[in-house]
Amino acid sequence: xxxxxxxxxxxxxxxxxxxxxxxxxxxxxxxxxxxxxxxxxxxxxxxxxxxxxxxxxxxxxxxxxxxxxxxxxxxxxxxxxxxxxxxxxxxxxxxxxxxxxxxxxxxxxxxxxxxxxxxxxxxxxxxxxxxxxxxxxxxxxxxxxxxxxxxxxxxxxxxxxxxxxxxxxxxxxxxxxxxxxxxxxxxxxxxxxxxxxxxxxxxxxxxxxxxxxxxxxxxxxxxxxxxxxxxxxxxxxxxxxxxxxxxxxxxxxxxxxxxxxxxxxxx
Amino acid sequence: xxxxxxxxxxxxxxxxxxxxxxxxxxxxxxxxxxxxxxxxxxxxxxxxxxxxxxxxxxxxxxxxxxxxxxxxxxxxxxxxxxxxxxxxxxxxxxxxxxxxxxxxxxxxxxxxxxxxxxxxxxxxxxxxxxxxxxxxxxxxxxxxxxxxxxxxxxxxxxxxxxxxxxxxxxxxxxxxxxxxxxxxxxxxxxxxxxxxxxxxxxxxxxxxxxxxxxxxxxxxxxxxxxxxxxxxxxxxxxxxxxxxxxxxxxxxxxxxxxxxxxxxxxxxxxxxxxxxxxxxxxxxxxxxxxxxxxxxxxxxxxxxxxxxxxxxxxxxxxxxxxxxxxxxxxxxxxxxxxxxxxxxxxxxxxxxxxx
Numbered sequence: 001x002x003x004x005x006x007x008x009x010x011x012x013x014x015x016x017x018x019x020x021x022x023x024x025x026x027x028x029x030x031x032x033x034x035x036x037x038x039x040x041x042x043x044x045x046x047x048x049x050x051x052x053x054x055x056x057x058x059x060x061x062x063x064x065x066x067x068x069x070x071x072x073x074x075x076x077x078x079x080x081x082x083x084x085x086x087x088x089x090x091x092x093x094x095x096x097x098x099x100x101x102x103x104x105x106x107x108x109x110x111x112x113x114x115x116x117x118x119x120x121x122x123x124x125x126x127x128x129x130x131x132x133x134x135x136x137x138x139x140x141x142x143x144x145x146x147x148x149x150x151x152x153x154x155x156x157x158x159x160x161x162x163x164x165x166x167x168x169x170x171x172x173x174x175x176x177x178x179x180x181x182x183x184x185x186x187x188x189x190x191x192x193x194x195x196x197x198x199x200x201x202x203x204x205x206x207x208x209x210x211x212x213x214x215x216x217x218x219x220x221x222x223x224x225x226x227x228x229x230x231x232x233x234x235x236x237x238x239x240x241x242x243x244x245x246x247x248x249x250x251x252x253x254x255x256x257x258x259x260x261x262x263x264x265x266x267x
Numbered sequence: 268x269x270x271x272x273x274x275x276x277x278x279x280x281x282x283x284x285x286x287x288x289x290x291x292x293x294x295x296x297x298x299x300x301x302x303x304x305x306x307x308x309x310x311x312x313x314x315x316x317x318x319x320x321x322x323x324x325x326x327x328x329x330x331x332x333x334x335x336x337x338x339x340x341x342x343x344x345x346x347x348x349x350x351x352x353x354x355x356x357x358x359x360x361x362x363x364x365x366x367x368x369x370x371x372x373x374x375x376x377x378x379x380x381x382x383x384x385x386x387x388x389x390x391x392x393x394x395x396x397x398x399x400x401x402x403x404x405x406x407x408x409x410x411x412x413x414x415x416x417x418x419x420x421x422x423x424x425x426x427x428x429x430x431x432x433x434x435x436x437x438x439x440x441x442x443x444x445x446x447x448x449x450x451x452x453x454x455x456x457x458x459x460x461x462x463x464x465x466x467x468x469x470x471x472x473x474x475x476x477x478x479x480x481x482x483x484x485x486x487x488x489x490x491x492x493x494x495x496x497x498x499x500x501x502x503x504x505x506x507x508x509x510x511x512x513x514x515x516x517x518x519x520x521x522x523x524x525x526x527x528x529x530x531x532x533x534x535x536x537x538x539x540x541x542x543x544x545x546x547x548x549x550x551x552x553x554x555x556x557x558x559x560x561x562x563x564x565x566x567x568x569x570x571x572x573x574x575x576x577x578x579x580x581x582x583x584x585x586x587x588x589x590x591x592x593x594x595x596x597x598x599x600x601x602x603x604x605x606x607x608x609x610x611x612x613x614x615x616x617x618x619x620x621x622x
Contacts, residue, residue: 072521082514110567155518
């Protein structure tokens with residue numbers, strides 16, 4: 001079953017075409033990751049799906065067009081973990097998680113017992129229980145990222161967008177967050193679309209990779225099909241070697257200088 | 268003061284209670300107590316000293332069916348109810364309004380320096396009042412002229428902001444600066460051509476709470492009630508906006524519409540307040556910040572407490588304004604800045620950063 005369907009989507013920012021004619025499909029319950037060099041349009045494409053920027057073309061989820069939706073309705077359908085989420089001064093973790101209940105509250109309403117119950121459960125799921133009364137300002141990067149994830153999950157949206165969710169985390173915390181997302185995806189049947197910098201990680205956690213270059217799709221498919229020496233050298237201008245780990249995963253190793261096995265440098 | 272902490276919330280599963288942010292009762296009681304004390308002090312103080320007991324009896328007498336003798340002469344009762352009470356009530360309304368309007372602007376613009384006079388309200392109202400005064404017309408039209416001028420100032424700011432920068436907050440604030448500069452220049456020009464009314468215009472600009480009976484109170488009451496009601500109703504949405512307009516949008520908040528509604532409400536209330544009191548500065552910046560630093564940053568706390576603290580602040584400033592140089596009077600706007608600025612600095616030094 002088709003979850004997210006992006007058809008011929010384009011986005012112009014300040015007169016520049018940042019996303020150009022992108023078409024892709026993300027089946028329900030799967031994880032697709034956008035990779036690509038800086039400025040390829042990964043974040044902008046996610047922002048278009050989230051409704052934060054105007055776009056041409058069509059974006060549907062579960063055969064419902066997202067474009068015509070009111071922001072409340074859309075927020076019940078699409079939840080976003082932004083690249084660098086704002087930490088509001090003085091707000092506790094609990095109140096931060098409860099922000100995710102906004103699409104379920106009347107315009108001028110406040111949280112009900114039901115909303116509290118949702119937050120309550122998420123505090124356990126994301127191991128935030130002991131931090132519930134702490135201001136988000138005081139959390140470490142890893143703790144705050146879990147709080148952001150909890151806020152997004154509180155929206156109970158079937159589509160979860162993650163924009164570089166691990167960019168401010170160290171290796172261990174990054175792995176923990178991504179494992180957690182994958183568990184939740186499996187458990188709750190979430191459809192996940194993320195943008196990731198780290199190619200090896202991207203290959204490990206996604207069912208499907210989309211390589212964006214200059215706003216367009218340069219390649220897509222399984223990790224083995226997208227993470228190739230040729231494609232990465234051509235589009236990143238990077239010297240890499242592709243290895244396969246014993247479990248069949250793809251490992252992208254950056255190389256220095258004129259190491260053997262790499263045909264050429266930046267293109 | 269844990270004895271006044273609210274009862275536990277019913278929680279499914281019997282886990283330790285979760286307490287979402289709410290207005291702490293101890294701060295609410297404290298603010299109410301301060302307001303009551305300040306109001307009583309303002310009632311008894313003045314050229315005609317009225318005993319506190321008599322004033323209290325007079326207040327109780329306002330309850331229908333109660334007839335007590337407080338021992339006030341008819342003249343003293345008239346001083347109390349026709350001179351002091353209207354002025355105090357007007358001070359409460361204007362002070363509370365300027366404070367929550369300030370909090371509202373700070374919330375939607377996510378800018379600690381946003382105040383009720385941002386966006387050309389003050390400059391427009393000042394120009395309107397100036398025209399009313401120099402035209403030598405009836406004093407009755409002054410509030411109306413100031414009100415119309417204030418609204419026109421904001422409308423011009425919005426139009427200019429939209430035409431140059433779409434929906435960006437910065438372009439709106441910059442447009443406010445440009446509109447204010449232009450309107451102030453026009454006002455200065457008009458004043459230069461009408462030197463004889465300069466003193467009166469100046470007096471209005473410095474702000475004052477002059478009342479003739481209850482008419483000013485009744486004039487502003489509906490505007491301030493609507494404006495304060497709309498602002499208070501948006502308290503949770505202003506909390507959501509604290510993550511920024513983009514993120515708030517992904518959380519289901521129509522950020523542009525919320526901003527427009529809050530700005531409209533805050534402007535309406537401010538224009539009404541300015542129309543009857545002139546330009547009383549500093550309340551809209553100082554009061555919400557003091558509340559934030561002491562009681563919490565959530566708008567569920569900041570908005571209601573600012574209304575109470577703003578009311579108490581302006582009534583006490585007005586009390587100082589009419590007693591410090593008795594029998595003369597200082598413009599209350601001078602007092603709000605004179606007391607407010609050092610006090611603000613003290614609080615700022617004593618507490619942590621909240622923005």
